[in-house]
Amino acid sequence: MDLATRRVTRSTVGKKAVMAVTGVAMVLFLLLHMLGNLKIFVGAEDFDHYAHWLRTIGMPVLPETWFLWIQRVGLLVAVIAHIWSATSLALRARAARPVKYAHRRPVKGSYAARTMRWGGVIIVLFVVYHILDLTTGHLNPVGDRAHPHANVVADFAPERWYVTLFYVLAVVALAFHLRHGVFSALRTLGQHTQSGERRARFFALAVAVVIAAGFLSVPIAVTTGVIQ
Amino acid sequence: MNLTLRIWRQTGPADKGRMVKYRVEDVSPDMSFLEMLDMLNERLTLDGDEPVAFDHDCREGICGMCSLMINGAAHGPERATTTCQLHMRHFADGDTIDIEPWRARAFPVVKDLVVDRTAFDKIIQAGGYISAATGTAPDAHAAPVPKADADAAFEAATCIGCGACVAACPNGSGMLFTAAKVTHLGLLPQGQPERRERVLNMVEAHDDAGFGGCTNTGECTAVCPKGIPLTAIGQLNRDFLKASTTSAR
Known part of the structure; x- marks a missing residue:
């Protein structure tokens, strides 16, 4: 890495930018993943057909499953970079206040903002x-x-309620993570006006709600017997 | 009114420090918070005890010297108010008030409630200036500035560098301060020659001082006595990314 790049990735603002860009990439993946999941409401055959199609994207230019693997490697790089920047900044934040306050007013920030780090661990x-x-x-x-x-129908069967519960909790954690994360990413990438801030917060909430609703609909539909 | 104070006492940088309880009686609701502490110190001095050290200067809310974490809130419970402008009428008779210094690695305690805020000076030295010779105050219309830019620059320029943003930040970040300075100078024509280097150097000085990174939680702006908006940090991020992705001329 040249000197300028190292200067950026070493800085707190640069690390935030890495977190924001990789976060945006993962949100885009989640949106597509969620839309794919909703195919289950069309029918078993359509859903299976869609799942198999994922292996053939890019053919015949790419051999079978190559696109899938390229995308997986890309996602893995994004996940690692996201966790690296978050961990690095979290350790730095801890070191920045070696002596704690005896009396600390509850933090004003949203629940979502306060639970970013542990929420991230749950999601991983x-x-x-x-x-x-x-x-x-x-x-x-x-x-x-x-x-x-x-597989999906067997997974969320009523007697495996604990699997469904874990899935629901993880999606709720994800929704909170996105509610602050999407806003924070926009701010890190340069959103700087008051009216834009209101729009960014609303957009983040909308992304969180849409993704959560989309992902939750499948296990709930299976558990309640809507999908068999 | 009568109050119980629990104050952080620390004889010097090497001392471990502790909270010490004091009673103050006959406090007038019209006193400022610092006058209440003056009253305590007079009594401590008469009793032959060491008075509580705390920073203060103008006592009219514009110098940025006063600090204090009051009941866990930087500059106390009132919004957009410095400790010197905080009046005792906002407390009730019989209250117990906890008073602590700003807590940050970059702001080491000198004594009691006094912290060393040299780290902010280092950030300013790294880029909080313009090199253009401006002479005496120019005519207001000599260098046209769009109204929106002038307003945003002025809003940022009201930062008094007190350090409340750092004290309140869950990450011990000084980003609101740095952002206020970058925004203030970067939006005005006089600040353009150094705009690129300024943001890179000031962020580097900020990081080198041991401050944490920003997580856009908004604690800083909630306690800022001048109400510097969180959007300033967006402006800093924007300038930083632009400066990082373009090469120096």
């Missing part, structure tokens, strides 16, 4: 479980990679 743990469950199938009761619809 969930993503690991989620991949082992519905991508590789190791933790799925069916685990049939040819029939994703069957």
Whole structure:
């Protein structure tokens, strides 16, 4: 890395920019992932067909599943960079106040803003479980990679309520993370007007609500028997 | 009114420090918070005890010297008010009030409630100036400035550098202060020659001083006695990204 780039990535503002850009990339992925999930309401065959299509994107220019792997590598890089910048800034923040206050008024910031770091940890743990469950199938009761619809239905069956509960909690944590994260990313990337701030906060809330509603609809529909 | 104070006492940088309880009696509701502390110090002096050290200067809310974390809030419970302009009528008879110094690695305690805010001077030295010789006050219309820019620059320029933003920030960040200075100079024509280097150097000085990073929580602007808006940090981020992605001329 040249001197100028190192100066940027070493600075607090530069690290925030890394966090913002990788965060935006992950939000875009989440939106597409959520839209794909909603295919389950169209029908089992359509859902399975969609899941298989994901492996053929880019063909014949790219061999089968290449696009998927390129996207996975991209996401992994984004996740690592996001966690690296967050950890680095969190450690720095801790070091910045070695002596704590004896009396501290409750923080004015939103619940979402205060729980960013632990919320992030919950989301990472969930993503690991989620991949082992519905991508590789190791933790799925069916685990049939040819029939994703069957995997989803078996996963959120009423007797596996704890799986559904974990999923719901993770999505709620994600929604809180996005509510502050999307606003914070826009601010970090240069949003600087008062009217823009109101729009940015509303936009962040809307993204959080839409993503949460989209992701929650599937397990709830399976648990309640709407999808069988 | 009679009050119980719990004040941070620390004899010097090497001392560990502790909260010490004091009673103050017959406090007038019209006194300022600092006058109440003066009253305590007079009594301590007469009793042969060491008076409580605290920073103060103009006592009219414009110099940025007074500080104090009062019941866990920088400059006390009133919005947009410095400690010197905070009056005892905002407290009730019988209250217990906790008084602590600003807490940040970059603001080491000198004694009792006095902290060393040299870190802010270092940030200013890194870019809080313009190099253009401006001479005496020019005619107001000599260098046209759009009204919106002039207003935003003035709003940022009201920062008195007291450090409340750092004291309140959950990350111990000095970004609101740095952003106020960058915005103040960067929006005016006189500030353009150094605009690019200013933001890079001031952020570097900020980081080198040991302040934390900003997480856009908004604690700083909530306690700022001058109400510097959080949008200033957006302006700093914008200038920083622009400066980082363009090469020096």
